[in-house]
Amino acid sequence: MIQFKIQSFAYRDFDSWCLPWDYHCLYILENGYQIYIGETKEVIRRSKEHCMPSDFCNQFHFKTAYVITSEDFEETPVKHYEDLLIRLMRADGKFEVVNQKNGEWTHYKRKNLFEISFDQLWLKLESLGLVNEKHFQSILNTGMYKYCPDTMNVTQAQHEALTSIIHTIDSGETFPYNDQRFLARPILIEGDAGTGKTVVATTLFYYLKTHPKYKNLKIGLVYSNPAMRNVIQQVFAHTPGLRKNDVIAPIDVTKHRYDLIICDEAQRLRQAKNIGRYMVHFKKGNERLHLDNSHDELDWLLLNADRLILFYDPKQIVCPSDVSQIKFDKRLKDRKRGIRPIALKEQMRIHAGSQYVPYIYDILFQKNNISKKFANYDFKLFSNFRDMWDALEENEAAAKLCRFCSGYGWPWISKEDSKKPDIWLGNHGIWWNRQTDGWLQNPEAKLEMGSVYSLAGLDLNYAAVIIGPDLIYDLTDQRIKVDRQNYFDNKVKHGVTDEELTTFLLNTYAVLMTRGILGTYVYACDPNLHRYLQRFIPSV
Incomplete structure (x- = not known):
């Protein structure tokens, strides 16, 4: 088991800082509301740099520095811990984590030993009042940890899918051919349950919303299912650069034209069948777009978004109000429209594997x-x-x-x-x-x-x-x-x-x-x- 020592110091009183080892260490800067997490081999020098007017951290007027040291610390495991703390403390919510990027995703021989020892470090942080949750495993179950796009480490397969989507957007492939007979071509990402569709959808949305290249685009992330929509709204409400209102219902697409719409769980888009009291809103949505009620929520997205990205699994169609696969295919795979297909095949949720x-x-x-x-x-x-x-x-x-x-x-x-x-x-x-x-x-x-x-x-x-x-x-x-x-x-x-x-x-x-x-x-x-x-x- 790795042994840690956590010392707290008045932030700018550097002469009083006395550290037991001169190895790599972690540090947490705190002002009562916000924290910054970092790693370094020279913590006093690095902390002095944070006090410089030109340094990002100077604006937060930190009061206390917590320095985490161990005679077993080396650069790679410290970077591993930095990444864990940024992601977990952001999801924990006790303080606003002001780091602008994650730590580094690392792999090393003693990783399992350090992961086991992390439990003890977290308990010490809880005793110092730096986190709310006594056991960090509880945080792993939260939507904020699973879906927060600015702390997400995507897999190689997910990265490749994201790269393909971005290249398709940038290339103009989704726009209609010059011939007026053709329609805009959606990007259709298909994958089984657990292949990471939601992770790719939220990460893609975050990238587009925070990249200067796309800053002038009106972009929405659509969820038809209220439970999932609420989870992602709560995540975005606490994610720098995003807003709760970025996550919308299909009906909202009828109220404004969008440059780009991302729709996760597209198999849950509804048609006018067995939709109960929602029929009143459904009719109004069609009226806004000058459509009759033979049209559905998929039509709204196709009509009122210049670019459309759909995440879809037809095997999860569970009621007659869901747009059927036959209608879905007919609408998208019409020769005047077509799709840009992307497949997600890697099983990310279920430990049983892809079979x-x-x-x-x-x-x-x-x-x-x-x-x-x-x-x-x-x-x-x-x-x-x-x-x-x-x-x-x-x-x-x-x-x-x-x-x-x-x-x-x-x-x-x-x-x-x-x-x-x-x-x-x-x-x-x-x-x-x-x-x-x-x-x-x-x-x-x-x-x-x-x-x-x-x-x-x-x-x-x-x-x-x-x-x-x-x-x-x-x-x-x-x-x-x-x-x-x-x-x-x-x-x-x-x-x-x-x-x-x-x-x-x-x-x-x-x-x-x-x-x-x-x-x-x-x-x-x-x-x-x-x-x-x-x-x-x-x-x-």
Whole structure:
């Protein structure tokens, strides 16, 4: 274990500074509201430079310097720690981190040893009042840490995708040909769940908004799903150079013309089918653009943005209000328009690796007869709900961000009487999630049941997926089918065939079964479906 020493000094009283070692060190400058994090081998000289009128740090009038030293420190691990502290302390939110860039992403032989020792350093920072969270692992679960674009370290594959997108924008490839018969060509980025679409989308937006070359462009980042939109809005509200209002709903695109629109989760763009009270706003959106109601939110983006970038996964279409893949393809791949395709293939979320997501879809859509096992991933089928409950509670205590989730196999009883559970499984009464925005961050909601509406696009450490009585295995036909009588989401089942409803429901459960970073637990209410799943998922 690496041993650290943290000393605090009056910032400009350099003569009183006395350090035990002259090795590389970390330092944190603090004024009560803001901090600056740095690394150096000569901390007194570097701190004096920060006091110069021309230095960026001089404007903040820092009062205290915290110097972190260790006889085991060398330049590479110190740069590693600097990067961790900038990202984690920014997400922690106790102070405004004024660093204009991250530390360096490093790789070295003793990295695991220093990562283990970082836990102790963080506890010391908490005892000094420099951070809010006692355990930095809690910060790793926040949207601010996962999606904050100015502290994001993208992978090589994501960097290549970003470079391709920027080059396409700069080259003018997205504009129509000179011939008036042709239309603007969107950039279409496709990838499975967990391939980092949201990371690429937010990083791209940050780059465009903060690069001088694009400063005069009106740019918006669109999310149709309110839960995901709220998460990214909160991240942008605390990101230098961005604003909460940069993240918008599709309806906002009808109110202003945009030079460039980025739309994440484009499969959730809506059409005029089973959209309930939103129909009033939907009609107004079409009226603003002089369209009739046969047009949809995808039309709004195509019509009112000069350049359009769409992040899309058709396998996550889960209800009839989503623009269908057939319509999507017809609109984009028309010979007068066309697309610039980019693919994301690297699995970034799920520790099971890139074969897991296709395997889940193959199981549910009965395209697979071969069982697979996934190393370093906790994938289990439970026959007893109590055992699943206990396992999830244990993981919640250790890792946090663990949730139950399901389709809509039970009516929403608590809507009328909040004291009555919506769902009974064994002796456990469970409520549907009582909020959408901020549900994952609410510790009181950890034993509520989430849905595809509260979880689409978001991560869990462990997903406990309850396949309710809405989905059954028909022994006669040997097919997975929907039980319409036990499906209670009227927005989905109204006006659709059993075949269509089954597809929506299978996609829903596939989405839920691809939320878990560290593991996915499955419990099936239908005994026949449980026996079918036993062929493919390790049983306990």
